[in-house]
Amino acid sequence: MQEVLNINGISKSYGPIKALQNVSFQVPQGAVFGLLGPNGSGKTTLLSIILDILKADSGSFAWFGHPGSPATRKQIGSLLETPNFYHYLSATDNLKITQAISGRGDAASIDTALKIVKLYERKNSKFSTYSLGMKQRLAIGAALLGNPDVLLFDEPTNGLDPVGIAEIRELIRELAVQGKTIIMASHLLDEVEKVCTHVAIMKRGNLLTAGPVDEVLANEDIVELGSQDLGVLENILQQYHGITQIKTTDHQSLQAFFPVGTASMEAINQHCFEQGVVLNQLTLKKKSLETKFFELTND
């Protein structure tokens, strides 16, 4: 698969603070790529560098196989950090400027973009009169202008209400179905897990892991089991071959961890039954992104 973005060994310091340390990863075409990390992990710094807002100390990046340039940026609809618009201009006038600079779309596409983000009715109101959520939606509308194939969203649901968040999530899904490549930085794990095909997790300027969501998450099988007497169940599970760890989650069930792809529900069930324990719960669980995230980012 062709790569839309290739980041190669990017480092950036602010005085003694190392904001990014030798970060490298690729974004394949058609991916919905989630860039995750706690506040201050370097997500926005990295996105700023690939949009030529900040200069990297070292390393390089390429969009569509070419070094970053005004021509490559014109092909990418981007929302970086905050909605940046002329306060005294209306939504339409602001998008006219976006359109004139980027060359994306035409006069009709401004209305189309405003309809998608539900600002069409307020298109002639000044930006300064918009609520936080409306400003954010206008920024998303500007990114969508002219229907670009690559979109970059930095915290796209900032300032949105729950309905707005759900709408943007749905919009990102629709865009992904259309084959768009979407790069999205977020600290809302739930949001990323629902829409992303790939993730990269960062912490204090370091890239901890990157790849397809399934690969990043599925390095273990987690089996949740329950029975009348959890103490007895735990004893007999310790005799079972292949379990790496057993955890008590609550008073009703246990979690048994297996190397990825090795947990067999039938075999576990049979083992327990043969040892005289009848299970009242047996499920293979995927690890949630949140669990993985905390695992990786906790000290």
Next chain:
Amino acid sequence: MNLLALVKIEWLKIKKYPAFWWMFGIVALTYPGTNMMFYYGYSEGTKGKEVASNVAKMLLGNPFAFPETWHTVAFLSSVFIMIPAILVIMLVTNEYNYKTHRQNIIDGWSRGQFVTSKLFDVVIISAVSTVLYAVVAFSFGAWADYDNIGRWAEQLQYIPLFFLQTFAQLSIAFLLGFLIKKAFIALGIFFFYNLILENIAVAYAKIKLDDIGKFLPFEISDRIIPSPAFMSRFGKDMKAAYEKALDAIPMHIALTLLLTAAIWAFCYWKHKRRDL
């Protein structure tokens, strides 16, 4: 992207910016207003039949008749550089305030194109000020002494000189906004330096330091439009000073061009390298 496209985009930003029209309005009132005040003073002092009035008339000539009007009105109007300077500083600091200096790059401008777009802002504002000056100067020439209208095409060099001076001084205003990023601090420094500090320094240098103040940033371009010609009619010393000032114009044009080119070269250099 061609240069015309950059100008069109800047015009999209400016044309609905209320401060631009305020500036336009204030300049459109200030230039004729100030000159009118001086003209009124002149005509009050010279209208009588008594000897003093006639002497005054002989001394001053009519500074608002063609062709002197081009020079007089340029000199009197150029004092109000702070009005368009406010607009220039607002236009650049707005970009930082709204973070649109970032968004313009994100959307596909190069950093160089951003500085060029601001250069056009300063050119546009200088051109608008120059047009207003030229209209006012022409109107005074036609009105103050219609008999001289045949001489309208003399001393037209003051039009490009007015433009150059305005552009040069607004470029300094731009530099302050560009580097300081905060409108009120940049404006404060501009006013304090332009109105107070440099004037004191120039006056002091004239007395004590062999007039070295002529190389200060605003004074360099102030001297491309010297005091009006009637100032030369108050004695030998004044005449000599006036002629010296006229002789120094070419050097000051060269210095102004050099300083202004250096300011813009620095802005391009800086913007291409810095984090936005």
